[in-house]
Structures are given as C-alpha cells and as structure tokens.
Amino acid sequence: MLRTFVITMMLFSLSPSQAADNGSGLEAGMVNPGFHEKPSWFKNSFLDLGDDVDEAAEEGKRIILYFHQDGCPYCAKLLNENFTIKKIVDKTRAGFQLIGINMWGDRSVTGIDGSETTEKALAESLNVKYTPTLLFLDEQGRPVLRLNGYYPPHKFEQALDYVARHQEKRQSYRDYLKAHQPVAASGKLHRQADYLQPPLDLRASARRGERPLLVLMEMKQCPPCDELHQDILKRPELSKTLQEFDVAVVDVWSSEQLITPVGKTVESTKWAEQLGIQYTPSMVLFDSKGEEIFRSEAYLRSFHTHAILDYVLSGSYLKQANFQRYVQARAADMRARGESVDLME
Template sequence: MKYILPITLALLAVSAYAAEPAAAPTQLEAGLVNPGAIDKPAWFKESFLDLRDDIKEASAANKRLVLYFYQDGCPYCAKLIQDNFGKQSITDKTQKNFDVIAINMWGDRSVTAVDGKETTEKVFATDLKVQYTPTMLFLDETGTVVLRVNGYYAPEKFELALDFVSGKHEKNGSFKEYYSKLKAEGKAVNADKTYTLPNALPAPLRLQDARKDSKRPLLVVFAQQECDTCDELYNDILKRKEVAYSLSNLDLAQANPDDTANIQTPDGKEMTVAEWAKALEIKYSPSLVFFDTAGKEVFRTEAYFKAFHTHGALDYVTSSAYTWMPEFQRYLQHRREALAAHGFPADLME
C-alpha cells in the first residue's frame, strides 16, 4: 500500500508528550553521549514548506521531492549526513534527481500540505506517523509517497533507494521486489550468512495456534539469509544480557521474507511467509515486527539500529508504553534521561 499525503489533513490534537519539543540542552546536562545537532548539507532546498509549490518546482526541474524528518541529537541523522551524503556519488545522484527538504520532527514552523491545509512540523510528522529519525518520504509528482525509509539505511542500500525512486521503478513493483531482483542479478551483494533466533517458535510457523494460551506480545524478526545488517543484530545486540532479559518477555519467531513455506499468521490467516511479508510491506532486513496477544501489529522497526534503540523498542512493547506514549522518540528521550539520572549515561551508538 502506498502512503499518500493527506488530501484532507486532519489537525489532530497532539498528546501532552508531543506538545513540547525535544530539549537537547537537558540531554547534554544529563551527560548523555550522542553527537548533538548536525548541520544539514548546504544543497538541501530552502523551502517555505508549501508542499504544493515544492512539488511543482521539483517536477519542473525533472526531479522528485524528498521530505527528510530529523531531530537534534539524532545519531542516525548524523550518520546519514556524514556517511551517506559524505559519499560524492550519493550526493551527486541526490542533487541531480531530488529536491530534499528538512523537517524538524518537533518543529513549530508552518507547513502547508498538498491540499492547502496549514499545520506545524510536529503535527505534520505525527499525522504521517513518523516514529524514527531520519525518516525520508520520497514523493512523486502528485504528492504520493512512493517510498518511505523509516530510519537509517547504509550507503549501498540507500543509493539503491535513490535509483528506485529516480528511475520511477515503483510502477513495476515494490522496493523490496526491486532490491531482490538486483540481488539475484548480483548487483546487490551481502554476506552469505544464516541466522538463528534462540528460543524461537518452531517452523513451520503456526503463530495463532502456538500462542493461544500466551499472554506475551509476539516479536517476529524478518531477516533474509543474505543480510549484512543482520549480522550485528544476531551476533552482538541480541546476545547482550540486558537485551536477553527483555526478549524473555516476548514470544519469538523468525521469518525469511522470501520463504515460500506455508504458515499461519498471528491473526489466523493461512498464507506463505513471502505473501505475509508482502502484505506487511516488509522491505528491510532485519525488520522487527511486534504483535499483541490478539495478533494485531502494534509496532515495528525497519532500519539499522544499535543496541540502545533496539533494546528500547523491546521494552516499549513489553511495558505497553506504546498504548499511552505513541511517540517512540519521547519514550527514548525519557529513557535516556532516567538512565543518566541513575548514573548510566547512554551511548546511543554503542
């Protein structure tokens, strides 16, 4: 399913947690270890944030529009700017094919949506369900989001995302299908490794039947066999003691999004793993998808994360914080401040 910038943008009331912008000075005073704010590249477009005009101007220049959601103190935003846009090939390709507009996830600048309705950056981000930074929305000429990148992609995969959108390959299928085709042709190469999730439910997955008496949430790790970003998750992060404690509060399952084996989904549907992954719009390995006891998806991560954010995602679900604090970033901010107060400053990129 494609995400579409709202034709009628509802100005929903923001929760109390989203009412205040993230306070970088408080984080620094608490002794947190993160890279702080980082300047965006000078070639990013300076916009009045009237998206109607921005789309027209991009189309007139034979480009497409990218909305880049960021926040100060975001280590993955710094990694995007330094590692990805630090590569000349990526910078050249982006400048040639896209107008990039930076939007502060917690900002108060006025944004005019495609339908002409005015809102603020932070409400706009909330309405578009932006949970991570960086989040990048790639728009076509009508304002339809043809690719959504939630979180950080490594340079090689990020460059393939640029190729996918600039080449208008969304007309022929999803980014996952495009990426899989390139892998099959040897144009997208990862380390040839397989991974095992300890204490996971056995294959073939019968996720509703296996969990009929369980009161725990379910975590399904979608990971391809050839997956360089999976190596760190499986062989480092998931093996850490504090992360293992959090995993013990979940039912666990593992699925290869390319697998054609028949399974039963958490809500009782019968299909192949590949069909389920397509229905869930899984486009990144590894993706961590969380389900409640009724088999309904409640949260996911689908980009590169280090231990702090991965551990935070596990606790966000097992504590049910997602039910009363819908902004994951607010949850992480409180977590960082609480840890620092107890004498454990968080290294966000450890």
C-alpha cells in the first residue's frame, strides 16, 4: 500500500490558549515566543464559514483559509515577507477575505455544510499537513486552489491572480503557471554529472541497487531551482548526504519519455501531472520498491532540505510518521551536540 508522508515545515509549539488547555505550565497572559501576529486586515471571523463565504461574495471577494501554527518559521516568512509587500497586500485585500485557522486550535468552527467542528478537527479532515496551508474557496465554498507550504512572493502573487481572476474556469493552475513566469531564471536544468541521466529509467533494477531515489521536479525557468542547486545542495554536509541517493531531475514541462519507479513509460510532463506537481522544485522520494514515501512541495532552506534527506535515508519515516516531531527531535539532538540550529539557514 502506498504510504506518503508529507513535510510539515516547522517545529511544534503551543499557542497561549493551547498551553492553558494542555497543562504546559504557561500562566494565562504569558507571551508565547512562537506566536506570530497576523496583520490587522485579516478577517475577524466568528468561524462560521458559510456566512464568511456569503459575506465575501457580497463584496465581490473570495475566502482564503490560512492554516498556521505557532513556532512555524514559514508562517512567519509568509507574514513578514509576502504580506509586507504592498503589491501583494493590495491584491489580497482587494480580492479576498483571509481567515486564520490554528491547525491545533480548539475554537469552534461551523463548516460550509453547517456542521460543528473545531479548528484542529477541520484541519485534520482537510488533510492539512503543512503550515502554512492556504485553501482558496469560491463563492459556493468549494476549493479552487490549495497551496501546501510557503510560496515565495512571485509565486504567491501568481496564485492570487489565478483565483481572483476566476482563471480556474478557463485553465488549470499548472497551465496558468506555465504562461506566467515573472522572474528571470537561469533557463536550464541542473543535471549534475553524478545524477541519473536521460533517458531516465527510474526503476530500482535500472539504478544502483537499494538506494532511495530522490526525484527533483523542476523546470528551466525556475529561480528557486537555481537556488536549490547553486546554493543549498552545494553545502558540504548536504552534498555528502545527497551522495547516498540516486538523484534524477525531471522537467515538468518536457515531453521526454521516462520509465517511472513502478515501470510505466510516460512523458515527463504527464508524470508530473499524475503526481499532482504544481510547484518547482518539488522533492519526491521513492523506496526501492518504487513506492512514494515522502515529498515536499514548497520553498525550503538548508535545514529542512537536509532533514528530509536524513528522515528518508535513516528509515525514520518507518518509525515516526509525523515529520514535524522528527524535525523537533533532530534539532534537539543537534543542539545537545553543540551544533547550531537555524531553521531558515
């Protein structure tokens, strides 16, 4: 059976209200250092989502549900970077009402269908594994687009434009992204000499044995892909760990034929579509049987990129299904050894 574990890009910590509820020892009124203040223009919602959708539609807007948690560096990055860029703020406020949902929260929520639930139960029912996760809803409360994890400003702006302009009625998000690449990039795929080379045969029998397979889903016009290869993967410790993997770079828009890990021959772009890839670079990892075991689909710096590789290479995903708890333990071990831990390095 396919077991897919999805990256959660943060260390877990409790909000002030959660701390009180769960007996963590924080007194009422104490400041939680992991709390990230949301902009004042976020909607002050009573969390009756049906009413929120109707109110937004009356103003010609749509709803964005922003799933977050305290201690999440990528939530802070979204709030402190994306939402400090005037153009992005103006577009967001003009086209949307944005509602914050704590993925571990206990506040009461009334769903689109009128059912009663809680923030954390809603997050679980929607399979929210990343923070931030942003769910864009149309005028009937139906999901139009979902962003799993942090998107840098130019990518985030594209998502806003796509939904605000109702482009889902005309084309898929993948096709929209293909036509809109506002940031200059290197214009090349970063296939290193020691990576698997085309024509790609990703079956274990065609590779170098029982090593895990890392597939980097990329495209030529991709500034974050450039950063991944020109900076992050070149760092000595990461480069050393990467040598324990078979690595393949797949162009998500190429018609190149490849053989998938389970032995199916397909065009690269069709395989990317089948996998649901909508962000580049995405990292998809497979075991020796060709089963997907892990993926990340958002902007990552060195710490979390290395954590993904360690999580798979060590086999920890078989013992600890919750990646965020693995990250927490890994960071604690590093600190105990006197190593520096910077989640955004």
